[in-house]
Amino acid sequence: MMGVARVCTAFVLAWLAWLAGCSTTSTTTSGPVSELRPPPSAQAEDPDPDRRARTRLELAAAYFANNQPEVALPEANRAIAANPNLAPGYNLRGLINAALGKDDAAESDFRRALAINPRDADALQNYGWYLCQHSRHEEANAQFAQALALPQRRESARTWLAQGVCHARAGRLEDAEKALQRSYQMDAGNPSTSVNLAEVLLRRGEAERARFHIRRVNANVNFVSAQTLWLAVRIERRMGNSAGVQELGQQLLNRFPETREAVAFQRGQFDE
Numbered sequence: 001m002m003g004v005a006r007v008c009t010a011f012v013l014a015w016l017a018w019l020a021g022c023s024t025t026s027t028t029t030s031g032p033v034s035e036l037r038p039p040p041s042a043q044a045e046d047p048d049p050d051r052r053a054r055t056r057l058e059l060a061a062a063y064f065a066n067n068q069p070e071v072a073l074p075e076a077n078r079a080i081a082a083n084p085n086l087a088p089g090y091n092l093r094g095l096i097n098a099a100l101g102k103d104d105a106a107e108s109d110f111r112r113a114l115a116i117n118p119r120d121a122d123a124l125q126n127y128g129w130y131l132c133q134h135s136r137h138e139e140a141n142a143q144f145a146q147a148l149a150l151p152q153r154r155e156s157a158r159t160w161l162a163q164g165v166c167h168a169r170a171g172r173l174e175d176a177e178k179a180l181q182r183s184y185q186m187d188a189g190n191p192s193t194s195v196n197l198a199e200v201l202l203r204r205g206e207a208e209r210a211r212f213h214i215r216r217v218n219a220n221v222n223f224v225s226a227q228t229l230w231l232a233v234r235i236e237r238r239m240g241n242s243a244g245v246q247e248l249g250q251q252l253l254n255r256f257p258e259t260r261e262a263v264a265f266q267r268g269q270f271d272e
Contacts, residue, residue, distance in 0.1 A: 053083035060092055069099040087116040091123040098130055106130060121147045125159050132166035140166050157186035161193050168200050176200045184213075191223040198231060207238040226252060230261035237270055 060075035076093040080086055094109030110127035113120055128143030144163040148156055164179030180197040187193065194213040201210035214232045217223045229252040236244035249265045256262055264270070 049082045053079045053086050053089065056082060057086065057089050057092065060089075060096070064092065064096055064099075069096045072096050073100065085116055087113045087120055087123065089113075090116070091120065091126060094123075094130070095126055098133075103134070119150060121150050121155065121159070124150075125155070125162060128159075128166070129162050132162070132169060135169075137166060137170040157183045157190065157193070160186065161190065161196065164193075164200070165196055168196070168203075173200055173204050177204060191217045191220070191228075195228060195231065198235070202231070202235055202238060207235050210235050211239065224255070226256035226259035226261040229256070230265065233265060234270055 056075050056079035060072045060079060063069075063072035063075060073093070073096050076089060076096055080089045080093065083089065090109045090113035094106045094113065097103075097106035097109060107127075107130065110123060110130060113123040114127065117123070124143045124147035128140045128147065131137075131140035131143060141163060144159055144166070147159045148163075160179050160183035164176045164183060167173075167176035167179055177197070177200050180193060180200060183190070183193045184197055194217045198210040198213040198217075201207070201213070211232075214228060214235060217228050218232055229248055233245055233248045233252065236248060252259075252265055253262050
């Protein structure tokens with residue numbers, strides 16, 4: 001089940017919004033939706049329930065990764081039907097139900113996953129992010145803390161990132177900076193960490209440090225977006241660098257002219 005666990009972990013990051021209130025990042029597979037097909041073992045049901053559950057769960061994860069939660073849900077249901085004690089199945093179905101706006105079902109799934117395996121770091125992290133999304137910050141932090149307390153937690157940089165964003169959403173900027181710094185120290189190459197850390201530092205009046213992090217992101221053409229350029233514009237404005245504001249603003253207008261960030265720049269709405 002390790003492949004499914006990694007998919008589940010990745011999707012909490014797919015939900016992390018830039019703190020400026022911009023759109024979230026998204027994760028998709030490389031091929032178009034129509035190319036996904038059930039493997040032969042899923043078409044001719046495997047008589048072994050554990051193998052059948054694993055196959056269905058992998059298929060559900062593939063559909064979910066391809067931004068098809070409505071197609072992924074029946075596959076997750078079939079996986080759980082084949083093995084009702086499949087903790088990763090409930091964890092993944094929780095993510096799917098959350099994506100579909102089925103909040104009660106999502107919470108029930110996360111709780112069921114943790115009832116089966118209280119030390120499931122992926123489920124703890126995903127449930128924590130779900131709670132944060134619903135402004136239940138204290139409960140969310142309890143889940144993150146449990147995940148981080150697990151020995152040999154390989155994905156702890158992601159959990160520190162999620163906790164840092166959650167702290168920032170709650171207005172706890174000092175705690176947010178500490179958590180995001182921990183994430184950055186463990187995985188300096190994650191652009192989500194750098195963007196969120198830059199935003200928090202800007203909000204804390206640390207524009208010079210914020211500039212360092214956002215420049216690292218924008219130096220990589222694969223990471224540049226309207227959101228990252230807009231954050232860079234706001235940082236330069238805070239530092240009183242009008243030339244930098246105009247240069248970055250022009251990049252924003254040239255590369256992402258139809259975005260709300262470009263419109264905000266044209267209107268001079270830097271603080272909204």
